[in-house]
Amino acid sequence: MGAWELLLVGVVILLGLAGVLVPGLPGSWLVWAAVLWWALSDPQALSWAVLVGATAVLLVSQAVRWMLPPRRLRESGATTRMAVYAGAGAVLGFFLVPVVGAIPGFLGGIYLGERLRLGGSGEARAALRTAMRSGGWSVLTELFACLLIMGAWLGAVIWG
Numbered sequence: 001m002g003a004w005e006l007l008l009v010g011v012v013i014l015l016g017l018a019g020v021l022v023p024g025l026p027g028s029w030l031v032w033a034a035v036l037w038w039a040l041s042d043p044q045a046l047s048w049a050v051l052v053g054a055t056a057v058l059l060v061s062q063a064v065r066w067m068l069p070p071r072r073l074r075e076s077g078a079t080t081r082m083a084v085y086a087g088a089g090a091v092l093g094f095f096l097v098p099v100v101g102a103i104p105g106f107l108g109g110i111y112l113g114e115r116l117r118l119g120g121s122g123e124a125r126a127a128l129r130t131a132m133r134s135g136g137w138s139v140l141t142e143l144f145a146c147l148l149i150m151g152a153w154l155g156a157v158i159w160g
Contacts, residue, residue, distance in 0.1 A: 001042040006157060009038045013150050017091070020143045021083040031146045032058050035153055046160045054149040061145035068138045078131055085113030086136075087143065094147045102147050106140050107132075 001009075012034035019027030032054055039051040086109040093105020110131055115124035132140075 001038065005041060006038075009034045009153075012037075013146075013153065017087070017143070017146050017150065020139065020146055021087045028058055028061065028142050028146050031149050035149060038153065044160070046156050050152050050156045053152055057145050057148050061141050064141050065138050068135075068141065078134065078136075081117070082110055082113050082131065083139075085109040086139070090140070090143055090147065094151070099148065099151065102144050103140065106143065110136070 013031050016027045016030030016032075016034060019025035019030055021027070035051055035054045039047040086106050089109020089112065090102045090106035093101035093103070093108070095101070096105070107128065111124050111128050114127040114131075115121065118124055118127060
């Protein structure tokens with residue numbers, strides 16, 4: 001697979017990550033479809049292993065999401081700005097503290113965004129709790145799964 005095709009797969013994966021944060025968009029399935037496209041275009045054992053792993057991670061995340069409360073983020077006052085902060089925090093955390101850093105990064109992004117918006121620490125903590133109870137755990141589960149898939153794909157492209 002050429003550099004332009006790999007870049008296009010990476011862009012689709014990034015669009016899928018953004019789609020996780022936007023209600024109604026099939027973000028995780030877009031990430032999986034990009035990995036599928038890459039695996040079909042570059043049929044090697046490593047690419048198939050990444051695809052199988054991505055499929056398993058995605059199915060587990062969907063099962064976990066079904067057990068969590070439904071997303072009601074808009075009704076709780078969640079804004080697009082909050083989603084941007086949460087997503088940026090998760091991605092930054094994912095790379096700063098590999099893999100597990102996405103969770104505190106997501107929570108820290110929401111807290112930072114709400115702290116800047118509301119001004120106080122107590123109000124920001126209350127807004128974080130409200131956001132997580134209103135479906136934030138569901139978003140975090142899906143985003144974490146997509147970040148794992150993206151990390152596996154990046155690792156396979158760089159070292160494979």
